Amino acid sequence: MTAIAGNATLATLVRLWRGPAAWMTTVDVFAILLVLSLPWSTSLVAIFAVVMLAAMVPYLDVEAFLRSLRRPIAWVPIAFFLLALVGTLWSDAPWGVRLYAVFPTAKLLVLPVLFYHFERSERGRAVFLAFLVSCTLLMAMSWIVAFDPHLALKSGPGATPGIFVKNYIDQSQEFALCAVALTYPIITSWRAQKRRLALLLAAIALSFVVNMAFVTVSRTALVTMPVTLAVFGLLHLTWRTNVVIFVAVSLAGLAAWAASPQLQWKVTTFKRDYQLYMEQGTSTSIGERLEYWRKSLRFFAEAPAIGHGTGSTRGLFQQAATGPADLAAAKVIGNPHNQTLNVAVQWGLLGIIVLYAMWLLHLLLFRGEGLANWIGLLVVVQNIFTSLFNSHIFDFHEGWMYVLGVGVAAGMVLKQRLAGGVAGGMSS
Numbered sequence: 088m089t090a091i092a093g094n095a096t097l098a099t100l101v102r103l104w105r106g107p108a109a110w111m112t113t114v115d116v117f118a119i120l121l122v123l124s125l126p127w128s129t130s131l132v133a134i135f136a137v138v139m140l141a142a143m144v145p146y147l148d149v150e151a152f153l154r155s156l157r158r159p160i161a162w163v164p165i166a167f168f169l170l171a172l173v174g175t176l177w178s179d180a181p182w183g184v185r186l187y188a189v190f191p192t193a194k195l196l197v198l199p200v201l202f203y204h205f206e207r208s209e210r211g212r213a214v215f216l217a218f219l220v221s222c223t224l225l226m227a228m229s230w231i232v233a234f235d236p237h238l239a240l241k242s243g244p245g246a247t248p249g250i251f252v253k254n255y256i257d258q259s260q261e262f263a264l265c266a267v268a269l270t271y272p273i274i275t276s277w278r279a280q281k282r283r284l285a286l287l288l289a290a291i292a293l294s295f296v297v298n299m300a301f302v303t304v305s306r307t308a309l310v311t312m313p314v315t316l317a318v319f320g321l322l323h324l325t326w327r328t329n330v331v332i333f334v335a336v337s338l339a340g341l342a343a344w345a346a347s348p349q350l351q352w353k354v355t356t357f358k359r360d361y362q363l364y365m366e367q368g369t370s371t372s373i374g375e376r377l378e379y380w381r382k383s384l385r386f387f388a389e390a391p392a393i394g395h396g397t398g399s400t401r402g403l404f405q406q407a408a409t410g411p412a413d414l415a416a417a418k419v420i421g422n423p424h425n426q427t428l429n430v431a432v433q434w435g436l437l438g439i440i441v442l443y444a445m446w447l448l449h450l451l452l453f454r455g456e457g458l459a460n461w462i463g464l465l466v467v468v469q470n471i472f473t474s475l476f477n478s479h480i481f482d483f484h485e486g487w488m489y490v491l492g493v494g495v496a497a498g499m500v501l502k503q504r505l506a507g508g509v510a511g512g513m514s515s
Contacts, residue, residue: 107146114142115210118201122218122491125484126225126261127252132487136197143204152203160452160497161199163445168192170441171397174434178396188398188421188433191481195445198494205498206505214495215462219269222261223291225251226298229258233302249302256477257484259299259308264469264488266295267315271461311472318468319461376424376476382407383428387435394435403432422481426474429481442480446471449493452500459503463496 117139124131156162171192175185205211232239233249240252247255269292276285299308386395386403395403401421423429430438446467453464470479470489479485 110142110146111204111208114139114204115208115213117142118204118214118491118495119210119217122214123221125218125487125491126221126258129483132483140197140200143200155203155206156199158202159444160448161202163441163448164195164198167195167441167445170434170438174394174397174438176396177393178399178433180396180398180402184401185396185398188400191483191486194486194490195480197490198497201490201494202498202501205495206501208498211459211495211499211502214491215268215458218491219265219291222265222295225258226262226295229298229302247303249298253484255303256305256307258303259305260469260473260479260485260488262295262299263308263312263315264465264492266292266299267312267319267469268462268465270316270319271458275458307473307476310476311469314472315465315468318464379404379420379423380425380428383423383425383432387428387431390435392435393437394431394433397433400429400432422478424477426478426480429478449497452497455500455503457500457503459496459499463493463500466492466496 117135121132121135121139124135156165168189171189175182175189178185180188205214228251229249232251236248239250249255250258269288273285273288273292276282276288382404383400385407386400389395398421400423404420423432427439427442430442434441449467450464453460453467466489470485473479473485477485480489
């Protein structure tokens with residue numbers, strides 16, 4: 088009897104091993120683990136991403152996957168990576184630097200795989216929920232280390248108050264994304280008479296905003312949050328509701344300004360940093376960006392068609408550096424803190440076309456109603472506007488936010504459209 092039971096168990100395990108459903112569930116689990124770890128760790132994200140991709144191999148329908156790659160939303164990210172790879176051929180940078188500069192675009196190759204998987208998976212919402220839970224826990228830790236900085240992993244001189252892991256830019260991007268993303272389920276829950284759920288979600292969203300107002304926030308988030316909220320209002324609310332919300336948000340913003348020294352300091356440094364740079368050339372945050380942009384435009388003008396090649400940026404800034412080390416003109420960087428200019432310097436107008444084509448195609452994909460469309464649209468809009476001040480496609484954390492947000496949301500949208508098409512065909 089024991090032998091029979093053992094054989095039955097073995098047969099069950101073999102059947103599960105060979106069954107695509109078990110492997111799809113495995114991929115879903117690692118996708119959830121990946122987004123859970125994103126606010127906290129860099130190494131875990133890389134590990135879970137590799138395991139997630141490996142787990143897709145046993146159930147992958149190669150023919151169906153290749154068909155899915157014919158979609159422009161899938162092949163344009165691949166083209167971006169190939170451009171970076173081919174761009175190494177005309178770069179003057181050392182080969183190690185060229186190949187290292189290809190890596191930031193490699194994450195874009197995960198996008199078509201996520202499209203394919205979540206077009207078949209039922210757990211896309213669970214992935215988004217996992218990210219919200221992880222960010223909420225991080226917010227709780229942010230409050231704790233704000234009151235007791237010694238508990239932060241990065242404590243001591245130079246540490247930012249309220250930052251438990253990573254940095255205030257990454258944390259602000261996460262909190263701003265979650266706060267604005269929650270507006271859709273708050274409104275839909277309220278309209279569906281699910282008042283308790285709506286109030287709970289509103290409390291979580293407000294907690295993110297309060298944390299950014301009174302603990303720490305990046306200036307990029309301060310600029311982009313009103314834009315993303317305006318997008319939501321234009322798409323999902325009446326003009327009267329928008330006016331009411333605009334007045335309420337304005338009053339809340341004025342109250343936060345009056346009560347938060349942190350917020351006042353962030354805003355007033357804009358003018359101070361700009362004046363120091365313009366009058367003395369001092370190396371301030373805004374001054375450095377203006378200097379990087381000015382030089383990058385010059386580099387682009389020198390090679391407008393295909394740029395200077397992959398990994399060429401740092402070498403160009405080294406050649407252009409002038410003056411004492413404390414001036415912005417003397418800074419040497421490999422990232423001009425603007426996604427368009429970062430691409431333009433390396434791959435010229437050709438690179439800009441590929442970048443903008445990817446953004447546009449992903450924007451157009453999320454034109455419908457529903458949570459997946461809203462999250463996908465929000466992720467793309469946030470990335471576009473934050474990339475005015477950073478290279479967020481190439482940055483590890485924000486780049487993965489884009490890949491995971493767009494990849495999962497797009498798969499869900501494609502699945503809904505396929506189901507709608509099948510239902511329409513059956514009804515006709």
